Amino acid sequence: MKILWMVIPVLLVGIYAFKRQTTLVTNTKKSIYDFVVKDIQGNDFDFSTLKGKKIMIVNTASKCGxxxxxxxxxxxxxxxxxxxxxxxxxxxxxxxxxxxPGSNKEIESFCQLNYGVTFPMMEKIDIKGKDQAEIYQFLTKKQFNGYKDSKVKWNFQKYLIGRDGKLEMIISPQTKPNDPSVVAWITK
Structure with missing residues (x-):
């Protein structure tokens, strides 16, 4: 009986780990088009509507160098x-x-007032850590994106998605969006 009480917790942990791993595998998305996220106003933003476009995904911040x-x-x-x-x-x-640190409303106002941003902005998310948004799990893990593993190093890291919905390039935060390598990718 004593051995049984020692084995049960080990079995429960094993079952939980197996179930969690199975869930991750079955939730694997194949392309960016499989994602629906919330935009900065709280509306659904369906990436499948972007089929055939080249997409740059960038994590942003208002109080960064x-x-x-x-x-x-x-x-x-x-x-x-x-x-x-x-x-x-x-x-x-x-x-x-x-x-x-701002709310979605404050971020939207900041972007429009200071930089005239018209490209789509999504709601604030976690792009790393234990609460990493599912879309950033896709972008940073080769097992999901089929391209390569990466870590988001800082604000303004850029992920370039081809017209087929597949990740093609990862651009460092310090590389400006209008860098010749980025423009070459956009125009090729």
Whole structure:
């Protein structure tokens, strides 16, 4: 009987771990088009509506040394959105030194007033850590994205998604959105 009481907790932990692993595997998304997220106003934003577009996903913050990248993001969005069928999707996140403390409404107002942002902004999410949003699990784990593992190093890291919905490139936060390598990807 004593041995049984020692074995039961081990079995329960094993069953929980197996069930969790099975859940992760069955929830695997194959492309970005499998995701529906909330935009900054709380409405559904369905990535399947972006089929055939080149997509840049970027995590943003309002109080970061890289925040001026909003200007270049808006410039390349305006320049290439129609000509190259290109879209930027911003995900505000407060994961680095509390540099995005505002509410969704405050973030939206900041982006529009200071940088004239017109590209789609999503609601604030966690892009790393134990509460990492599912879309960022897809972007950062090769087992989901089929491209490579990565870590979000800082605000304004860019994930470039091809017209087929597959991750193609990861651009460091310090690389400006209008860098020649990014523009070459957009225009090829």
């Amino acid at each position: 890289l925040t001026p990248q909003y200007k270049q993001l808006e410039e390349i969005y305006e320049k290439y959105k129609d000509e190259q069928n290109f879209i930027i999707v911003g995900f505000p996140a407060n994961n680095f030194m509390h540099q995005e």
